[in-house]
Amino acid sequence: xxxxxxxxxxxxxxxxxxxxxxxxxxxxxxxxxxxxxxxxxxxxxxxxxxxxxxxxxxxxxxxxxxxxxxxxxxxxxxxxxxxxxxxxxxxxxxxxxxxxxxxxxxxxxxxxxxxxxxxxxxxxxxxxxxxxxxxxxxxxxxxxxxxxxxxxxxxxxxxxxxxxxxxxxxxxxxxxxxxxxxxxxxxxxxxxxxxxxxxxxxxxxxxxxxxxxxxxxxxxxxxxxxxxxxxxxxxxxxxxxxxxxxxxxxxxxxxxxxxxxxxxxxxxxxxxxxxxxxxxxxxxxxxxxxxxxxxxxxxxxxxxxxxxxxxxxxxxxxxxxxxxxxxxxxxxxxxxxxxxxxxxxxxxxxxxxxxxxxxxxxxxxxxxxxxxxxxxxxxxxxxxxxxx
Amino acid sequence: xxxxxxxxxxxxxxxxxxxxxxxxxxxxxxxxxxxxxxxxxxxxxxxxxxxxxxxxxxxxxxxxxxxxxxxxxxxxxx
Numbered sequence: 088x089x090x091x092x093x094x095x096x097x098x099x100x101x102x103x104x105x106x107x108x109x110x111x112x113x114x115x116x117x118x119x120x121x122x123x124x125x126x127x128x129x130x131x132x133x134x135x136x137x138x139x140x141x142x143x144x145x146x147x148x149x150x151x152x153x154x155x156x157x158x159x160x161x162x163x164x165x166x167x168x169x170x171x172x173x174x175x176x177x178x179x180x181x182x183x184x185x186x187x188x189x190x191x192x193x194x195x196x197x198x199x200x201x202x203x204x205x206x207x208x209x210x211x212x213x214x215x216x217x218x219x220x221x222x223x224x225x226x227x228x229x230x231x232x233x234x235x236x237x238x239x240x241x242x243x244x245x246x247x248x249x250x251x252x253x254x255x256x257x258x259x260x261x262x263x264x265x266x267x268x269x270x271x272x273x274x275x276x277x278x279x280x281x282x283x284x285x286x287x288x289x290x291x292x293x294x295x296x297x298x299x300x301x302x303x304x305x306x307x308x309x310x311x312x313x314x315x316x317x318x319x320x321x322x323x324x325x326x327x328x329x330x331x332x333x334x335x336x337x338x339x340x341x342x343x344x345x346x347x348x349x350x351x352x353x354x355x356x357x358x359x360x361x362x363x364x365x366x367x368x369x370x371x372x373x374x375x376x377x378x379x380x381x382x383x384x385x386x387x388x389x390x391x392x393x394x395x396x397x398x399x400x401x402x403x404x405x406x407x408x409x410x411x412x413x414x415x416x417x418x419x420x421x422x423x424x425x426x427x428x429x430x431x432x433x434x435x436x437x438x439x440x441x442x443x444x445x446x447x448x449x450x451x452x453x454x455x456x457x458x459x460x461x462x463x464x465x466x467x468x469x470x471x472x473x474x475x
Numbered sequence: 476x477x478x479x480x481x482x483x484x485x486x487x488x489x490x491x492x493x494x495x496x497x498x499x500x501x502x503x504x505x506x507x508x509x510x511x512x513x514x515x516x517x518x519x520x521x522x523x524x525x526x527x528x529x530x531x532x533x534x535x536x537x538x539x540x541x542x543x544x545x546x547x548x549x550x551x552x553x
Contacts, residue, residue, distance in 0.1 A: 239493055239496045274492045274495060274496050274499075275491070275492045275495060275527075276526040280490075280492050281491075282519070301530060302495070302499075302526075302527055302530045302531060304495070304496050304499045304500070306503075318496075318500055319530075320531070377488060377489060377490035377517075378490070
């Protein structure tokens with residue numbers, strides 16, 4: 088009988104693992120992807136939607152069209168994982184049995200943990216949020232725009248920095264830059280968590296007149312007063328507030344008792360097995376790993392999970408380990424971008440922003456559908472460059 | 476001034492900027508002058524805690540490292 092693999096989540100990680108397993112094991116495996124919407128969303132595009140550079144329609148495709156023919160798709164909510172019985176309970180369709188489970192359920196946004204967040208701020212971490220922000224920016228006619236982070240960890244760490252740079256471009260293009268202020272509220276004493284990247288980013292922020300407010304961990308928003316307050320006790324006013332909402336793991340993880348305090352799954356950093364569970368793997372945003380929550384992380388993790396499950400099915404020695412590899416583009420405005428390539432051992436050494444990396448990001452945005460979910464990028468991508 | 480530690484925060488395994496964000500959150504529940512101990516494994520937390528204390532006015536009373544674990548003893552500003 089073929090091994091039964093259930094993959095929870097049809098995002099980058101889940102889709103790619105499902106396709107790689109089907110390709111590797113053929114008739115020795117039956118793969119079922121369970122996804123609540125059946126739509127695959129390219130989340131890096133939200134940034135461009137918010138800034139009026141892309142249409143939301145470009146960002147979603149039918150998950151079925153991205154899966155190999157022999158992979159089953161079930162459109163339903165997984166509501167409970169039973170690791171000992173090796174089943175997953177679905178909201179509508181009974182339950183599924185599995186020999187191996189891949190948890191690729193991603194993150195969810197929780198607005199209610201910060202008082203005033205939902206009423207007082209805008210965001211670009213969901214399609215609806217990005218569209219509302221786009222409309223608000225269209226109406227914006229000058230004033231103070233504050234951009235910050237309302238909870239850690241959050242997806243795509245460079246996104247708020249990219250947003251302020253591209254926002255500054257937009258305000259100049261519209262001729263309202265001279266009556267507008269742009270401020271990044273950072274949780275640390277620098278613009279970005281990774282120091283080498285901050286050293287590249289901060290001088291550009293300065294030259295563009297973008298303010299940096301340091302050690303600003305958002306505590307609450309007062310929409311009627313138009314102020315935002317930090318855990319450090321600072322209060323600042325705004326005319327338009329853009330905050331990354333706090334993230335948590337999905338409810339199914341918490342309801343199944345598999346998550347830590349944030350709902351993230353304790354995961355082995357090299358094998359990507361769920362702690363204490365040999366037949367369960369976690370991938371992408373759902374894990375508790377101390378690396379970026381990003382599609383790129385899931386992309387590089389997927390071949391490791393697929394290869395390890397294939398080894399278990401065939402009874403061979405596991406071959407691949409995840410080394411923490413991540414690759415992010417970072418838009419710096421003015422048609423330029425830089426790139427962050429790093430892993431557990433090597434911090435990034437980002438090049439000075441240039442037009443080539445901007446073009447590369449756009450090309451990737453276009454090519455994503457053809458190359459990433461279908462596994463058309465080689466498994467062994469080049470190692471990141473060593474930091475100088 | 477109290478020398479008893481009011482709260483211990485285990486931040487081991489977390490990477491930047493989680494340790495600072497968690498400490499900022501935890502210190503809110505302390506009374507002025509109380510001590511909090513934070514244990515972290517991210518080497519970046521050493522400069523970050525020092526800068527955070529300078530910036531926020533909380534006092535970094537003690538700092539040590541043992542077997543890859545960095546310990547920070549912080550007194551909430553009075």
